[in-house]
Amino acid sequence: MKTKVLVLGAGFGGLELSSILSEELGNDLDLTLIDKNDSFFFGFSKFDVMFGRKTADAVRIQYRNIVKPGVTFKQEAVTAIDPAAKRVTTDKAVYEADVLVIALGADYDISHTPGLAEGGNEFYSFAGVEKLREVLPTFKKGRVLVGVTSTPFKCPPAPSEAALLTHDYLLERGIRSECEISLVMPFGIPIPPSPETSKALLRAFSERGISFVPDRLVRSLDASRRVAVLDDGSEMPYDLFLGIPKHRVPQVVADSGLTEDGWIPVDTKTLKTKFENVYAVGDVNSVGTPKAGVFAEGAARTVAAQIIAQARSTDQPAGYRGVGACYIEFGAQRVGKVEVEFLAGPPTGTYTEASEELVKDKVLFGSTRRTKWFGL
Numbered sequence: 001m002k003t004k005v006l007v008l009g010a011g012f013g014g015l016e017l018s019s020i021l022s023e024e025l026g027n028d029l030d031l032t033l034i035d036k037n038d039s040f041f042f043g044f045s046k047f048d049v050m051f052g053r054k055t056a057d058a059v060r061i062q063y064r065n066i067v068k069p070g071v072t073f074k075q076e077a078v079t080a081i082d083p084a085a086k087r088v089t090t091d092k093a094v095y096e097a098d099v100l101v102i103a104l105g106a107d108y109d110i111s112h113t114p115g116l117a118e119g120g121n122e123f124y125s126f127a128g129v130e131k132l133r134e135v136l137p138t139f140k141k142g143r144v145l146v147g148v149t150s151t152p153f154k155c156p157p158a159p160s161e162a163a164l165l166t167h168d169y170l171l172e173r174g175i176r177s178e179c180e181i182s183l184v185m186p187f188g189i190p191i192p193p194s195p196e197t198s199k200a201l202l203r204a205f206s207e208r209g210i211s212f213v214p215d216r217l218v219r220s221l222d223a224s225r226r227v228a229v230l231d232d233g234s235e236m237p238y239d240l241f242l243g244i245p246k247h248r249v250p251q252v253v254a255d256s257g258l259t260e261d262g263w264i265p266v267d268t269k270t271l272k273t274k275f276e277n278v279y280a281v282g283d284v285n286s287v288g289t290p291k292a293g294v295f296a297e298g299a300a301r302t303v304a305a306q307i308i309a310q311a312r313s314t315d316q317p318a319g320y321r322g323v324g325a326c327y328i329e330f331g332a333q334r335v336g337k338v339e340v341e342f343l344a345g346p347p348t349g350t351y352t353e354a355s356e357e358l359v360k361d362k363v364l365f366g367s368t369r370r371t372k373w374f375g376l
């Protein structure tokens, strides 16, 4: 009998899961992968679009390339999820399955931060970076403020990367000396689980004259005065605000009754929700890892192993450990790497010094996923 699986969301988690199940179960699989978009893009490619290095079209990978045994891709918007019945409604159809995997990621709530829409920019959504691509070339001098507005947020190194890449961008345009760059972060150090990575980032900020404001969030922007108000009531003037907006689950997930405190709780070893044969992987859950593609991938591998074991009636695999390695853009054509394990005691990280060699590793990271997920 075929294993009938429904995967909601074709991002890092959904694509990894579908690829592994197809490779392992082939035609014994009946998997439907649903996403409202026609294409995928890597989170880090937003920097390429924002700084005008690549066009939006160049970083999009079309889902129509997915041709895998046992997998059918549907471009549809999920409008309702009934986890008890494992029934999902989209704008075009109703689906039922033996196993349901929710991998719908995190959405943004721009309106949560007063003044952000009118007086600032955000570089976390595709629309945000496409706008910034037009805005950045018009910026000639003044104060750039990179600020986090809420926790949790995707890819904790991304705000630091944005500050460093903005430095390079302004330098290339010959206007760096006319500008100041500040970074407001809710942590005491840039990457709390890895003091070594944080030290390297703080050194890079200091070498480039980027000021790091720890333990603070940006609560609101006063667009008329061009001032950011922080969570302790202090104010920071800015001329260009590059924000990280509040994150939330997609509305359809909030409506499903699966969330607690805003995210889907799961068993940390299995990624199972409280409903039988319903899993949640990636940014949409609250498993205790950062919201990053590499962790969504790791969670998907753990779920895939369980579905395969169930299909073959073999022993259940070892549990999820929350291990991931993130590449960090340091600018000046160098990339560093931090590897962290989150779920086997206090998180501990290992840092690999930024180098040109790691730039190639990061390119390889992208190309191996393109091949595995899209056959390109």
Ligand SMILES: Cc1cc2nc3c(=O)[nH]c(=O)nc-3n(C[C@H](O)[C@H](O)[C@H](O)COP(=O)(O)OP(=O)(O)OC[C@H]3O[C@@H](n4cnc5c(N)ncnc54)[C@H](O)[C@@H]3O)c2cc1C
Pocket (backbone or CB within 6 Å): 008, 009, 010, 011, 012, 013, 014, 034, 035, 036, 037, 042, 043, 044, 045, 046, 047, 076, 077, 078, 079, 103, 104, 105, 106, 123, 124, 125, 154, 155, 158, 250, 252, 281, 282, 283, 284, 291, 292, 293, 294, 295, 296, 326, 327
């Ligand atoms: C600037 C930036 C840089 C980043 N850099 C990195 C990095 O270097 N390394 C890293 O690991 N991570 C990075 N990330 C984070 C990474 O992109 C996310 O954490 C990752 O994509 C999460 O994977 P996911 O599968 O949980 O969700 P996603 O990849 O977000 O996928 C969710 C999918 O669900 C779909 N969806 C949502 N709602 C619906 C609906 N109602 N109906 C149908 N489909 C729906 C969406 O279209 C989307 O395709 C970065 C993020 C940003 C913003």
